[in-house]
Amino acid sequence: MKLPRWTREPLVHFLVAGALLYAFFAWTGGNAVDPSSRVIDVDRSRQAELAVRFERTMGRAPTDAELDAQIDRYVRDEVLYREALRLGLDQGDPVVRQRLVSKMDMSASAAAEAAEPSEAELRAFYEERKERFGQSALVTFDQAFFSDEDAARSALERASEEVDGQTISLPRSLEQVPLREIETRFGAEFATAISGLAVKQQWQGPIRSGFGWHLVRVKERDAIAPDFETLRPRLENEWRTAQIAARKEQAFEILRGAYRIEIDR
Secondary structure (H helix, E strand, O other), X not given: OOOOXXXXXXXXXXXXXXXXXXXXXXXXXXXXXXXXXXXXXXXXXXXHHHHHHXXXXXXXXXXXXXXXXXXXXXXXXXXXXXXXXXXXXXXXXXXXXXXXXXXXXXXXXXXXXXXXXXXXXHHHHHHHOHHHHOOEEEEEEEEEEEOOHHHHHHHHHOOOOOOOOEOOOOOOEEEEEEHHHHHHHHOHHHHHHHHOOOOOOOOEEEEEOOOOEEEEEEEEEEEEOOOHHHHHHHHHHHHHHHHHHHHHHHHHHHHHOOOOOOOOO
16 A cells, blocks of 8 residues: 655644653653663663664774773663753753754654755746856956055056066966956955946056965956856755755744744733
8 A cells, every 4th residue: 555645745744753751751660761760771772872873982892891991881771861851951951952852853853954955946046046146257457466455556656558567477467257266376366356346447556365465457347157076066055955945844834833832921
């Protein structure tokens, strides 16, 4: 028999698991561990869990002595944990409360963290938010380098057609260069400054780079629409983040429906 599609939805699994946990906690008195119990059973499955945890941390299986040490630590933690529950130290603790809230949120969004959008979903996500990614620009410009700002300003004051700067490994002229490439070559401060310069034949500046100071002549700037393939990794991350937020909110709204909220005004 083929199950309905909704039964395969991860959010349904989360809510079913939450209902089972609620029933279990209600039946056991509110805690998975009975603080009044004086029996700590370190059975074979618990020992195997401790051994696996040790192996993940250390990259090898524990020796008998190391496993005994892990068991001793577990017993110590369990004793203190049960005594804390017995004394009610978990009640009203904002740190414990926040950790439990975070775990519930993580449970609701776990499936979305590993989800992969289809091509159609990703393109629809891109089209809905296209304006957020803004427009990129291709810049054509000349640059003249100077090791200090005063020398650059002095050259600008007597500039005519050409400016002779100091020798540097950077090219004198660059054509149709994306701003991100300018940032890689010259630094973020330079890229930000050149994006604000007017397109004209006169030299402008000085503006600072990771090397020193530059006079710049911006010859051309062309705006280009953001490219889907270039943005794909960023789009996938933002899509996944949006899915996680939506799952959390959807799960909360369903759970909230089981409560009556009373607020004194």
